[in-house]
Amino acid sequence: MSEENRKIAFICSKGNMDMVYPALVMGWAALGNGIDVTIFFTFWGMDMIRELRVDHLQVAPVANTSMKMSMMGVDTGNLGIPNIMGVLPGMTAFATKLMNDKMEGIDVPPVREYLEMLVDGGAQLYACKMSVDMFDLEMDDFVDGVIDIVTASDFMDMTDGAQIVFI
């Protein structure tokens, strides 16, 4: 083994369900391969660690050019979900349910459980100070496992030598 362990840091800035999973999946893979993992949550990414929000993350069909009717299990090829339909009440919840079902079908854990796995595996979770101030949050608002609220400068210090992935 090399003297300095490989390190990777993720910056999670989004709360949409499709943008929440990449850091979880890659972070878990990194831990499995013996790589040190740090995750910094900022802006909408705060939703991933907020007790109030973590179980209610969604994906919206409006202006999502990759979400097709065929996701609903009907063989409609490239036919998209019309934006005009996407604005109807309940469509976001519907699209979210479809995606959640797909995830469950391939045995991908929900975000809360995924975060617990990462923390148990040794990942270090930090909340962004500026976002905490902006959204008027405190440590009590976060799920277990968030270590601290840190500044951008702190993050730079703690990720010296790490590969950084911004999501």
Added chain:
Amino acid sequence: MSTKEIAGKTVQVNDEGFMTDPNEWDKDIATAIAGEEGIAELTTEHWTVIDYCREVGVEAGSAPTLRNITKGAGVPTKQLFGLFPKGPAKKVAKISGLGKPEGCV
């Protein structure tokens, strides 16, 4: 594909050092590989994980994913990372004489 001498036996391994024929594996080999991976002694807890991996992985030739192990063998994540520190996914697979896990979770 090459071969490797381990615990007095010759086994086939791939470029990354994973055994390619699960049937060539035995417990002495597991202990020897564990030593190479920095695990001085295989305890009962280690064997719970290894036995489970052998049970579900031999047919496919690849080790189960970490989440499959925690769920299937009933070993908590924290314990799994404690038993096989610094990269349990690969270490468990190597020690169990199986290929890398083929899933992401």
